[in-house]
Amino acid sequence: MAALLARVLWIALLVLPWCAPPAAAQDARLIVSSSTKEVALNPWVHVVEDADKNKTVEQILKSPLGAPSGPGSGAINFGFTDAAYWLVVPVDNPDKNPLERLLLFEPTWLDEVQVTLVDANGHLQTQIGGDTLPFAQRAEQRRQINFNLVLPPGPSTLVVRVTSRDTLFVVMSLLDRSAFNPLASGEAAYFGFFYGALLALIAFNLMLYLSVREPMYLAYCAYVGAFVALHSVYNGHAFGLLYREWPELSNWAHSTFSYLFALSGLVFASVFLDLKNKLPRAYKAWQGFLIVFVLGCLATLPFGYGLHARNAVYWIVIYSVFVLCLGFISMKQGNGAAKYYLAATLAGLVGSATTALTVLGILPYTFATFRAVDFGMLVDAIMLSLALAERISRVNRLERLRRFFSPAVADRLLSAPNEDLYRPHQREIVVLFLDLRGYTSFTQKHGADEVMRMLAEFHAVMGELIAAHGATLERFAGDGMMIFFNDPVEVVDPAVKACRMATEMQSRFANLQTAWETRSYSLSLGVGIAQGVATIGAIGFEGRRDYAAIGNVTNLAARLCSQAQGGQTIICSVVASNIAKVLQVRPLPSLALKGFAEPVECAEMVHTW
Numbered sequence: 001m002a003a004l005l006a007r008v009l010w011i012a013l014l015v016l017p018w019c020a021p022p023a024a025a026q027d028a029r030l031i032v033s034s035s036t037k038e039v040a041l042n043p044w045v046h047v048v049e050d051a052d053k054n055k056t057v058e059q060i061l062k063s064p065l066g067a068p069s070g071p072g073s074g075a076i077n078f079g080f081t082d083a084a085y086w087l088v089v090p091v092d093n094p095d096k097n098p099l100e101r102l103l104l105f106e107p108t109w110l111d112e113v114q115v116t117l118v119d120a121n122g123h124l125q126t127q128i129g130g131d132t133l134p135f136a137q138r139a140e141q142r143r144q145i146n147f148n149l150v151l152p153p154g155p156s157t158l159v160v161r162v163t164s165r166d167t168l169f170v171v172m173s174l175l176d177r178s179a180f181n182p183l184a185s186g187e188a189a190y191f192g193f194f195y196g197a198l199l200a201l202i203a204f205n206l207m208l209y210l211s212v213r214e215p216m217y218l219a220y221c222a223y224v225g226a227f228v229a230l231h232s233v234y235n236g237h238a239f240g241l242l243y244r245e246w247p248e249l250s251n252w253a254h255s256t257f258s259y260l261f262a263l264s265g266l267v268f269a270s271v272f273l274d275l276k277n278k279l280p281r282a283y284k285a286w287q288g289f290l291i292v293f294v295l296g297c298l299a300t301l302p303f304g305y306g307l308h309a310r311n312a313v314y315w316i317v318i319y320s321v322f323v324l325c326l327g328f329i330s331m332k333q334g335n336g337a338a339k340y341y342l343a344a345t346l347a348g349l350v351g352s353a354t355t356a357l358t359v360l361g362i363l364p365y366t367f368a369t370f371r372a373v374d375f376g377m378l379v380d381a382i383m384l385s386l387a388l389a390e391r392i393s394r395v396n397r398l399e400r401l402r403r404f405f406s407p408a409v410a411d412r413l414l415s416a417p418n419e420d421l422y423r424p425h426q427r428e429i430v431v432l433f434l435d436l437r438g439y440t441s442f443t444q445k446h447g448a449d450e451v452m453r454m455l456a457e458f459h460a461v462m463g464e465l466i467a468a469h470g471a472t473l474e475r476f477a478g479d480g481m482m483i484f485f486n487d488p489v490e491v492v493d494p495a496v497k498a499c500r501m502a503t504e505m506q507s508r509f510a511n512l513q514t515a516w517e518t519r520s521y522s523l524s525l526g527v528g529i530a531q532g533v534a535t536i537g538a539i540g541f542e543g544r545r546d547y548a549a550i551g552n553v554t555n556l557a558a559r560l561c562s563q564a565q566g567g568q569t570i571i572c573s574v575v576a577s578n579i580a581k582v583l584q585v586r587p588l589p590s591l592a593l594k595g596f597a598e599p600v601e602c603a604e605m606v607h608t609w
Contacts, residue, residue, distance in 0.1 A: 351376015524566020
């Protein structure tokens with residue numbers, strides 16, 4: 001075995017040098033002939049740092065050059081730096097005639113690019129460009145910085161000086177016109193699809209906003225729109241369309257739209273996740289973050305574009321992590337739509353991080369890694385649009401559920417599919433009927449407006465208590481209501497909860513009576529409570545369904561309510577035994593109730609307030 005391993009190692013040592021890509025020789029020249037239609041310059045680049053930004057071309061040509069970047073050099077990265085860098089490429093044109101080539105740069109945000117071509121006789125051709133100069137300086141009126149070069153026959157040296165207040169990385173290529181036109185057409189198709197998809201999503205959600213006036217749609221449009229604006233700026237499209245003669249304004253648009261993108265993302269997160277109502281503590285953290293974010297933006301304004309732009313990059317990273325945490329917290333708190341938001345935000349964050357790591361040189365430069373932010377944000381926008389649809393559907397469903405349940409119960413029910421919620425089932429519940437005494441005579445003495453006013457006041461008070469106690473409203477008529485506990489969410493001691501709510505209802509109704517006496521209203525409240533098994537589920541027909549409880553227990557509660565006097569709450573014997581240790585009850589004689597063959601044992605609650 002040892003001998004076999006030794007042989008494998010020996011073979012590997014012989015083969016590996018042949019497998020490794022050959023490094024460019026220090027004195028090698030890039031051959032560019034008439035047959036060379038497109039070539040990447042980065043593997044042939046010798047880099048010289050100019051920390052004080054005071055070197056000249058002549059000094060660079062006399063300086064000793066280090067080894068070139070070598071094969072596999074997709075981009076040359078310097079990160080955030082205040083230095084200038086010289087990129088030297090020895091070139092050789094073996095043809096007898098000069099060659100015209102287009103020198104193309106990526107990215108589009110290089111501040112100043114000085115290009116000098118030095119021939120064998122020492123003659124210099126110098127051109128200056130970059131995004132701090134008017135757009136018309138470019139040889140081709142395209143988004144990338146580009147120069148027209150004429151390579152003389154024989155050896156020559158290309159010397160490029162680059163600076164940037166943004167992240168400094170450089171990708172250079174030489175192209176024949178026949179290669180540049182297909183490249184430009186491919187880019188136009190790519191960006192056309194990308195912007196078309198995002199603008200279609202914006203238009204769709206904007207139309208939804210105009211039709212239903214739901215603020216979440218508008219917040220989504222602002223968020224995606226801010227990214228489109230930011231993307232068009234840092235990819236050079238806005239410079240050529242809007243800022244051709246104002247390059248510094250184009251630069252400031254980079255950082256400004258970066259902040260606006262993060263700000264719109266923060267607003268959308270707050271609106272979509274409903275932080276103010278559902279996560280008050282997270283909402284306070286959001287408010288604090290927003291204040292610090294705005295102050296951070298304003299604090300760097302007096303120090304110029306460079307610091308403002310760097311600060312914007314850092315804030316976008318911090319903002320992305322912050323809203324990701326908000327989505328995670330919201331999902332853990334039971335917000336079903338938050339899972340879509342979380343997945344969408346994660347896609348955008350992964351795409352942005354991949355592009356950032358590529359720009360900083362940590363990941364290799366490829367089309368996929370450099371454009372990862374595009375793919376990530378497109379997925380982000382699509383998933384957020386789906387999440388928005390789910391969120392709106394959830395809100396509509398919540399509104400329907402609140403017809404029957406308290407807001408807290410309705411929120412919990414949203415995690416259950418409709419068929420599970422409304423499928424008929426049996427459960428022991430506590431049913432509470434309440435009814436107004438004197439209602440019929442009241443309607444005969446007062447007009448319709450006065451009746452509706454009284455009912456609105458009555459329903460408002462009772463509805464508030466139903467929501468506060470987490471009860472389920474089965475139905476209500478003009479002068480009465482049927483309410484039950486222990487479904488669809490099971491509760492501990494439902495009889496105690498029902499009786500305590502009845503006591504509070506009688507107390508609040510007494511306050512109403514005092515106010516109504518000034519209007520000559522003569523009304524009182526009777527309540528009946530029973531406990532037993534009922535069949536519960538959806539009843540009705542397509543387009544109109546109610547959530548109902550059916551069974552003997554509901555009939556018993558209704559009959560007890562009919563026997564109750566004004567201010568009285570009558571409970572069945574089961575309820576009385578379940579609350580006797582907690583609440584005061586007073587036995588009553590057995591009642592002969594309609595629909596019941598035998599007299600029913602019951603009791604009366606002793607209300608104290």
